[in-house]
Amino acid sequence: MEVLDFFFNSLVFPGLLFASLIGLLYVGIDRKVTGHMQHRIGPPIWQEYLDVGKLMSKEDITPHAAQSLVFNVVPLIALGAVVTVMLLLPVYSAQPALATVADLIVIIYLLNIPAICLMLGGYSSGSPFGSVGAARHVVQLFSYELVFILVIIAVVTRVGSLNLTTVVGYQAQHSWLILDWRLIPALIAMFTSIQGKLMRVPFDIPEAESKIVHGAMTEYSGPKLAIWRVVYDIETLVVAGFIAALFLGGPVAYTIGGVQIPGVVDFLIKTLVIVLITTTLRNIMARLRIDQALKFYLTFGALLAIISLVLVLVVP
Amino acid sequence: MDSKEVADLIKAHVGDVRIVSERRLFATSDKQRFRDLLPALKVAGVTHLSTITGVDRGNAVEVIYHFDCQPAILNLKISLSKDDLKIFTITDIFPGAVLYERDLMEMLGVKVEGHPDPQRLFLPDDWPEGAHPLRKEFERESK
Amino acid sequence: MTFVVPFGPQHPALKEPEYFRFEVKGEEIIDLNVRLGYIHRGIERALQERSYLHNIYLAERICGICNVAHTTAYCQTIEQLANIEVPDRARFIRTILCELERIHSHLLWAGVAAHEIGFNTLFMFFWRDRELVLDLKEMISGNRQISASNTLGGVRRDVKPEYVPTMLRVLNKLEKETKYYIDVCTSDRTILARCMGVGVLTKEDAIKLCIVGPTTRASGVDVDIRRDDPYAAYDEISFKVIIEREGDVLAKVIVRLREILESIRIIRQALKALPRGPLRTKVAPKIEPNEALGRIEAPRGELLYYAISNGTDKPERIRVRPPTYANIPSFKPMFVGGTIAEIPIVMASIDPCFACTDRVTLVDSHTGKARVVSFDELRGRRK
Numbered sequence: 115m116e117v118l119d120f121f122f123n124s125l126v127f128p129g130l131l132f133a134s135l136i137g138l139l140y141v142g143i144d145r146k147v148t149g150h151m152q153h154r155i156g157p158p159i160w161q162e163y164l165d166v167g168k169l170m171s172k173e174d175i176t177p178h179a180a181q182s183l184v185f186n187v188v189p190l191i192a193l194g195a196v197v198t199v200m201l202l203l204p205v206y207s208a209q210p211a212l213a214t215v216a217d218l219i220v221i222i223y224l225l226n227i228p229a230i231c232l233m234l235g236g237y238s239s240g241s242p243f244g245s246v247g248a249a250r251h252v253v254q255l256f257s258y259e260l261v262f263i264l265v266i267i268a269v270v271t272r273v274g275s276l277n278l279t280t281v282v283g284y285q286a287q288h289s290w291l292i293l294d295w296r297l298i299p300a301l302i303a304m305f306t307s308i309q310g311k312l313m314r315v316p317f318d319i320p321e322a323e324s325k326i327v328h329g330a331m332t333e334y335s336g337p338k339l340a341i342w343r344v345v346y347d348i349e350t351l352v353v354a355g356f357i358a359a360l361f362l363g364g365p366v367a368y369t370i371g372g373v374q375i376p377g378v379v380d381f382l383i384k385t386l387v388i389v390l391i392t393t394t395l396r397n398i399m400a401r402l403r404i405d406q407a408l409k410f411y412l413t414f415g416a417l418l419a420i421i422s423l424v425l426v427l428v429v430p
Numbered sequence: 431m432d433s434k435e436v437a438d439l440i441k442a443h444v445g446d447v448r449i450v451s452e453r454r455l456f457a458t459s460d461k462q463r464f465r466d467l468l469p470a471l472k473v474a475g476v477t478h479l480s481t482i483t484g485v486d487r488g489n490a491v492e493v494i495y496h497f498d499c500q501p502a503i504l505n506l507k508i509s510l511s512k513d514d515l516k517i518f519t520i521t522d523i524f525p526g527a528v529l530y531e532r533d534l535m536e537m538l539g540v541k542v543e544g545h546p547d548p549q550r551l552f553l554p555d556d557w558p559e560g561a562h563p564l565r566k567e568f569e570r571e572s573k
Numbered sequence: 574m575t576f577v578v579p580f581g582p583q584h585p586a587l588k589e590p591e592y593f594r595f596e597v598k599g600e601e602i603i604d605l606n607v608r609l610g611y612i613h614r615g616i617e618r619a620l621q622e623r624s625y626l627h628n629i630y631l632a633e634r635i636c637g638i639c640n641v642a643h644t645t646a647y648c649q650t651i652e653q654l655a656n657i658e659v660p661d662r663a664r665f666i667r668t669i670l671c672e673l674e675r676i677h678s679h680l681l682w683a684g685v686a687a688h689e690i691g692f693n694t695l696f697m698f699f700w701r702d703r704e705l706v707l708d709l710k711e712m713i714s715g716n717r718q719i720s721a722s723n724t725l726g727g728v729r730r731d732v733k734p735e736y737v738p739t740m741l742r743v744l745n746k747l748e749k750e751t752k753y754y755i756d757v758c759t760s761d762r763t764i765l766a767r768c769m770g771v772g773v774l775t776k777e778d779a780i781k782l783c784i785v786g787p788t789t790r791a792s793g794v795d796v797d798i799r800r801d802d803p804y805a806a807y808d809e810i811s812f813k814v815i816i817e818r819e820g821d822v823l824a825k826v827i828v829r830l831r832e833i834l835e836s837i838r839i840i841r842q843a844l845k846a847l848p849r850g851p852l853r854t855k856v857a858p859k860i861e862p863n864e865a866l867g868r869i870e871a872p873r874g875e876l877l878y879y880a881i882s883n884g885t886d887k888p889e890r891i892r893v894r895p896p897t898y899a900n901i902p903s904f905k906p907m908f909v910g911g912t913i914a915e916i917p918i919v920m921a922s923i924d925p926c927f928a929c930t931d932r933v934t935l936v937d938s939h940t941g942k943a944r945v946v947s948f949d950e951l952r953g954r955r956k
Contacts, residue, residue: 152697315691316763400763401691403914453802477780480877481894501801526783552610
């Protein structure tokens with residue numbers, strides 16, 4: 115029974131199937147909203163399904179210079195990593211699907227795996243654009259990741275536990291952490307950091323198309339590119355879910371007028387709001403240069419996160 | 431400077447001057463006098479060289495320098511016989527001429543002496559030596 | 574230790590193929606070398622093998638974006654060559670078309686520049702408003718891009734009185750939007766971070782290297798052919814020459830956006846003062862031996878045509894000096910000392926139009942033999 119449960123969890127809900135369906139839909143919504151913000155009609159919100167479906171049906175090509183195991187395997191590793199994070203997130207209740215003792219540190223590590231896989235893919239692709247994109251990715255990873263971890267440390271210090279379930283439970287008993295004024299700087303820092311993590315403007319430097327085509331993903335095509343797209347879309351959902359759990363109290367089940375509304379609905383609403391905030395941010399800014407991005411994260415972003423941390427430690 | 435003032439300035443260095451309108455004048459000179467004319471123009475405040483045109487006139491190639499004297503534009507013509515297709519560079523006085531002189535060299539085969547960077551500009555690297563697309567004989571040769 | 578970074582002929586930041594060779598030390602650019610000619614189509618030679626009337630269509634196709642500028646300059650030069658007076662109404666219509674083209678070209682450029690710095694929302698906004706101008710061009714000339722309005726001795730299509738209210742309405746909308754864009758470009762933090770102090774061209778360099786157009790005006794050089802050497806109806810219209818002093822990319826953005834406002838003023842005046850009368854005069858096909866020079870202020874700067882006639886219906890020689898050709902020497906002072914990351918936006922900042930620059934021979938890549946392709950041959954190939 116436990117084995118069946120595990121397979122159901124990882125492959126259907128909240129694993130691969132659920133995560134990819136919702137992730138693709140969210141990025142579709144993101145593209146539609148972007149279209150409207152740019153005074154275009156934009157693609158239909160199910161466009162991501164069509165795109166991924168079409169890419170899946172294409173011929174699987176590996177460029178001659180990129181003939182290596184690494185190039186072919188990294189998309190799958192990245193997919194595995196993001197789906198695992200999905201299992202560790204509270205999606206329908208405070209309890210994640212994978213009820214092992216996994217704490218925030220594991221999630222931080224797993225969230226880095228797609229980025230590392232993308233770098234490996236870029237370096238192994240044999241294309242100068244790929245390696246330049248990967249090199250920029252490394253720089254960017256070191257900058258936003260510091261801010262990301264500092265924010266998590268601030269939250270963890272506030273709650274006093276490294277366990278995500280405890281963080282969500284704490285918020286259910288007291289109040290959402292977003293309502294704690296000491297953590298507001300950290301929340302802002304968090305949004306700048308995920309903008310870099312999800313490679314959105316102004317921090318889409320590793321795939322700046324006017325300079326380096328599509329960065330590390332330049333040589334990927336067909337099914338492999340489709341997997342990358344799914345990884346990216348699930349990552350968007352996962353990061354949004356992670357912030358929802360940290361700051362917005364995670365999934366909460368309500369009863370409105372006698373009707374039970376499951377926690378997953380709450381999860382979907384909260385994550386969608388977070389995705390839409392990042393969509394807005396990416397549409398109102400220009401791309402920074404890599405040195406400017408680094409400077410921004412190491413001064414402004416890190417400063418905000420540290421302010422929060424100090425406030426949490428000092429102010430009772 | 432309008433056309434009359436320009437004509438006064440350059441008359442010592444040119445053969446004939448034809449004033450077409452207030453802002454257009456055409457003049458003819460030769461290599462020696464042209465050399466002295468350039469500093470005179472520069473001193474008079476002419477800084478803008480609009481372009482250099484080369485024209486194949488059969489047995490000679492005419493090189494026409496278009497100087498913008500604001501508002502008049504001076505078209506200074508120098509005729510070079512095809513036996514001696516050489517002219518000195520003016521990039522030391524008008525640095526903006528650098529591309530136009532490269533253009534002149536490859537399109538008409540005028541040798542510009544003292545040019546700082548006498549490479550090809552438009553024509554491909556495997557272009558045959560001595561074929562100059564704007565020369566009258568070019569088409570006949572290549573057919 | 575220096576490295577060579579090739580940039581082009583195929584590169585995502587270049588909309589047209591051209592080759593740049595950057596020498597870099599770390600991230601810093603210490604030298605560059607330009608190699609033109611990747612889209613060289615032998616147009617100068619072709620111009621002297623076609624009749625004067627035929628050449629209008631060829632001149633129009635030198636550059637798609639500034640086709641009105643090319644035909645205006647060409648027609649004007651040939652009219653001077655044949656001593657033809659253009660009717661007043663035609664002069665005003667040429668002015669209107671030239672200014673509409675300037676607005677559309679500047680908006681197109683602003684969109685590309687916004688895309689180069691990754692600001693896609695602004696890019697879409699610019700191009701949305703550019704559509705308004707293209708609609709006006711379509712209304713007047715029947716075509717969105719290649720207007721085919723200019724002809725020797727005048728213009729072919731009229732600006733009908735019923736067009737005027739529509740045009741004024743669209744211009745009002747454009748004016749409002751442009752003011753908003755100027756506001757955005759001077760206040761948005763990310764745009765300032767990418768454009769301010771980048772790719773500086775000093776006034777001394779701009780004068781020394783004979784740079785033209787908005788590129789030189791952004792460096793504080795007071796040059797504008799519309800005022801200095803009036804053509805079409807510009808001598809009867811009052812307008813300001815827009816100058817910025819900084820010489821960086823931001824100054825080039827602001828100069829172009831403010832020029833849009835001036836262009837709107839010019840069109841309003843021209844529509845108001847539009848005289849009645851015929852649209853064109855007759856031109857004899859053969860022109861006596863003569864020489865003439867015409868220049869206009871194209872959207873990218875001074876565009877120069879020089880023509881020599883020889884008594885037949887074909888010119889002896891036509892020289893075309895498009896503005897981007899004159900602006901290429903400005904790359905060196907703008908790039909040297911900068912970083913590699915600045916290349917796309919600085920390159921875009923002069924609004925390069927390489928199709929214009931590479932006019933003049935076709936190389937058969939299979940045989941390596943060079944020749945000029947004839948019109949009959951082209952027709953033969955299409956069969």
